[in-house]
Amino acid sequence: MxxxxxxxxxxxxxxxxxxxxxxxxxxxxxxxxxxxxxxxxxxxxxxxxxxxxxxxxxxxxxxxxxxxxxxxxxxxxxxxxxxxxxxxxxxxxxxxxxxxxxxxxxxxxxxxxxxxxxxxxxxxxxxxxxxxxxxxxxxxxxxxxxxxxxxxxxxxxxxxxxxxxxxxxxxxxxxxxxxxxxxxxxxLGLGGGGSVGEWKGNSGKNKVLLGVGGGHYAPRHCDIVVKDGVWVGHLLSGYSLPMEDPNQKKVKTSEKTIGGTWKQSIKVAYEATVSAFPGGEVLAHLDHKSFKGWQKNAITSFLAEQNIKIGKPEDFF
Missing domain, CATH: 3.40.630.50 (AF0625-like)
Known part of the structure; x- marks a missing residue:
């Protein structure tokens, strides 16, 4: 290889x-x-x-x-x-x-x-x-x-x-x-030292961050990732979570009535992250401040439906 x-x-x-x-x-x-x-x-x-x-x-x-x-x-x-x-x-x-x-x-x-x-x-x-x-x-x-x-x-x-x-x-x-x-x-270990960042899922620290929300440079996710021992998968900024504003429709708001490709984006990113970290536990870390109330409610409901756990910052250490 x-x-x-x-x-x-x-x-x-x-x-x-x-x-x-x-x-x-x-x-x-x-x-x-x-x-x-x-x-x-x-x-x-x-x-x-x-x-x-x-x-x-x-x-x-x-x-x-x-x-x-x-x-x-x-x-x-x-x-x-x-x-x-x-x-x-x-x-x-x-x-x-x-x-x-x-x-x-x-x-x-x-x-x-x-x-x-x-x-x-x-x-x-x-x-x-x-x-x-x-x-x-x-x-x-x-x-x-x-x-x-x-x-x-x-x-x-x-x-x-x-x-x-x-x-x-x-x-x-x-x-x-x-x-x-x-x-x-x-x-890559070419200098004689050990390779850095090889995934060993049974080595103890196996929590993987899936970033959901925030800006392009993912500052709130980055604040966690800079700590030793934190693994990171996909990072979905706001533009990768297109959601149609339910206020534009005269219907009762629910996760199932909010259009856009945000569900697809989360599902694809989660599945790719799980595949990249066999044996790991992938936790979604939400940038709560980047969401409006209806967005956060819809995303948390969808994550629960998909059995994707939400992690707080302290869960990754």
Whole structure:
């Protein structure tokens, strides 16, 4: 089983960390997946570079397996991050577009109503990234944070994105690229230490956070995830929970009368998180302040109907 790291030469925030990673010892040329796709090998890690949009190349894990005969255990994508605030940031997040209807076209890759298996490393690597960024003097200039589940590409194995944001000025920063490279080097155990963030469901701490509600950077969920020992699955921000306001209808409000794809989104994200953490206990953590009363009532009723437990912050420790 190999770890597949994917970078694109079309993105300075992708190729920068890839180049810094390849500058570390132990790399050898690997097979070419197809024209314009070269790879490098280091132990059980494979770095694949292509020339296209990072969200446009679907099924790279299956394509790698078909071309090389190597099974892919996880995929790590390197990408840039953009934000209206333009604030420099280093981010980690799961991917998927579970809220989209079947007839909708995902604006940034993926498949409508789909969520990738969240890579169990997301929580542990967020904490490790904070330590590395601090050691390199990137704090407090850079914010180190989670992002909510969003965009593609389609993959079939546990996945996470590592991103540098938020403008061209920062995408090419060598110190930021070095932070991401060191995260992978240490996190994957290439430096001689143990791998960070491998899921062992019977190791004691097996509570997994499923974030429901809040903004794109999931601050209330992030407040929990930064604590040692917390695992994190999908993070559904408000825009991934489309709910039709019952006040627009002259009917008695109930969970069953509120339209939108919010139920689909929760169900898909929960099922993917459960699959990624076998033996774990997935608890929904609600950002209560982000919901109106009717929204919170509907969501809590649906979670109960689906036998999804709600966790308070202290339940994850």
């Amino acid at each position: 190999v770890t597949l790291v994917v970078a694109t030469t079309a993105d300075p925030a992708s190729v920068g960390p890839a180049s810094a990673f390849l500058a570390m010892p132990g790399w050898n040329p690997g097979p070419s997946l197809s024209e314009g796709m070269e790879s490098f090998a280091n132990g059980d890690v494979r770095l694949l570079k292509h020339e296209n949009s990072i969200v446009a190349e679907d099924d790279l894990d299956r394509r790698w397996e078909a071309a090389t005969g190597e099974s892919v255990a996880e995929v790590i994508f390197l990408s840039r991050h953009t934000a209206v605030s333009n604030r420099p940031a280093l981010t980690v997040h799961p991917i998927g577009v579970p809220h989209l209807r079947e007839d909708e076209i995902p604006p940034q890759g993926g498949r409508p109503g789909w969520a990738a298996l969240p890579n169990p490393r997301i929580g542990p690597w967020l904490r490790l990234l904070k330590k590395i960024a601090d050691s390199l003097g990137l704090l407090p200039e850079f914010e180190v944070t989670l992002e909510a589940t969003h965009h593609g590409p389609v993959v079939n194995t546990p996945t996470l994105f590592l991103e540098i944001g938020s403008t061209e000025e920062y995408w090419g920063r060598q110190d930021a690229a070095q932070a991401i490279a060191l995260l992978m080097w240490e996190g």
